[in-house]
Amino acid sequence: MRVVVMLKTAEGGRWVVPQVVELRRRGNEVIVLLPAGPGRLREQLHRAGVPMIDSPFQFRFRPGVSTFVQLHRLRRLLRRLRPDVVQYHHYHAALAVRLCAPGLDLARVFMVPGPLFLESGVIRAAERILCRLDDAVIAGSGHTAELYRKLGRPDRTLFAIPYGVDTRLFRPVDAATRAAARHQLGLPNDTFVVIMVAYVYAPKSLVHRGTGIKGHAILLDAWRRFHRDCPASRLILVGSGWDAAGEEYRQELLGRFEVAGEPSIEWFAGVIDVGRYYAAADVSVSPSLSENHGAALEAGASGVPSIVSDAGGLPETVSAGSGWVVPAGDVAALLAALHTAQAEFRAGDLDRRAARARELVERQFDSGDCAGAVADVVEVAGGLHPVPRRRRRLVGTVPG
Template sequence: MRVAMVIKTDEGGRWTLPHLDALRERGHEVVAVLPPGNEGRLRKALHDRGVEVVQSAFDFRFRPRPSTLRGLVGLRRQLQSIDPDVLHYHLYASALACRFAGLGWRVPKVHMVAGPLFLESPLIRAVERVLCRLDTVVIGGSEHTEARYRQLKAPRTTAIPYGVDVERFSPPSPAYRAACRAALGVGEDTFVACMVAYVYPPKRLTHRGRGIKGHDVLLKAWREFERDRPDARLVLLGGGFDAAGEEYKRRLERHKTATVDWYDSVLDVRDCYAAADVSVSPSLSENHGAALEAGAMGVPNIVSDAGALPETVDPSTGWVVPRDDVAALTAALRAAYAEFRAGTLTARAARSRTRTVARFAQGPAAGAVADVLERAVLR
């Protein structure tokens, strides 16, 4: 079959690559439709794989202008010229564009939802209750997101995680871990917590005035936690996602203490996980996020109860705390620290790896997405 995959970014969205690889391994043809541009890591990865890339006639910006309608008409013509057996799209702006461009067109449409943030807006949720009926299938990237779409009465739903590459993200050797900790200037007796996440600026429609990743919550909790634990270190890895994100990061950095190191984004985050004793995901809204990478590398997780994060741990592998609860997050850090000092955190780390591989390995997840696309065509 011929698959047209539409996504509104050429930089992010590399979690789509395993799906495309699985489809091509089965002999299917894939064409990717990306926003206009010449750079971007997703675009490069697609070119390196030999996947045909089409520059979208629509810029995925919905503004009350004639150019928006012209862009959608142009996108419809492009998609029809590709002549796909199934139209597959990720991210909400892509879903809106494909639904409008595909009105009256009987090609199967499969929407895979990367995260639940947009559904936390009452306005968008009301709109989505109507528009999701234009999708043939909605694939929730988590059980949480799939449940949200069932509540909206989407015609057909299923839950498949984006998953994690459990070969690439694997527990570090003792030598690798020691080298990564030495690079941070810490020894084996130092408790290291990490948070790996871009800094996203506050959104207008959800969590107004707050960044969704919860950096502010963690910085407040760490300030309380570190008071009688000067032998602990917090490593924050991630720059601003865009210019607004960089500005928000600068505001957050004013609350950094001497035991906090903040590094801009790097291509390989495994060094950070290799050095860490616990990973923290204090998000206000999230799918599975960085918790899967940490878990695959044998790093126990402290996660908030936002979105799908609770799916990434159980009581034997990590801790779940209420979102935006500084006291609860501080208590979880103390519990992890106590296990670190007692020497029992390593057992939790091993269980974290085992659970992540069993539930979230990328290969089986990508195969399941390919199965859904094939079934959508055969309906």
């Protein structure tokens, strides 16, 4: 079977690599369409020996002849490649394939990496109709699957399968490795270390206007109050701006919260290997306003308990004993959770949560298992199997 996988980025979306590798392992031919230019996703696919083609569509829907020409070229490319299945990630890629593929003999599978676009009433109304053009929808979380169910997507072609995390790459470290990581970062053993790993996205115009969706401002606001009460604490932020607008917003946050003059906060941008930061951390925070599963999976696989907001699929990443769920955008609730986590750190009780966090991720979010489930759906759509061999559904959990 020939599968074309389409993404709107050559940098992000690296969670697709295990899926592509699994499809190829099963003997399928896979070709990935990416925007032209360098990026870490392109590098990983190249190392895996995956064929790539620069997409003729630039993933911008602007009125005019240029958009029509790009869609026409994409249609010609798909007609030439003659795939059995086109699997697309990101909403712009979904729109492009839906618009250019009518009449082509191929199956269309939309894997949804996050619910943000469905939080716009205008897009949600359009998606109620447009999603009928997909042969299957794979939601990246149980939350997103429920949103599509409410839009009328039938259960027989709707799947909830996470992108997952590499539990071999991200795993708990021993005491010596942890001590070395903290020493390198200048962190005393008795310091409570909080980490947030996320790119910085500029505020969106259609949803959550004025606030970056990853919630950096919410955490920084809570941290000022928390550190005042608990001075033996440090906050590590890992992640640059996703694009120029994201970096501009990050610089604005640096100034607004006076990060440069605050010794309790360190912000590392341009980091590729986040492992040593997780090794040094006691608790991870994901305070997003909109999210799939985010960095909570990497943290959990690394044996770091998480405080997550109740946005999107984040509550699915913790169990009653592995972490905490707080209302999105609620600074006071996040502050209270930080105090609770710090008290457990002082009492030596975080180790139990760390073990449960690792167990949960191994059980439900291993990227190898998730990639296998995605490959099942893609092969069913392409006609290799009459029915899915397995269906993975996620259930949100409650805070503990």
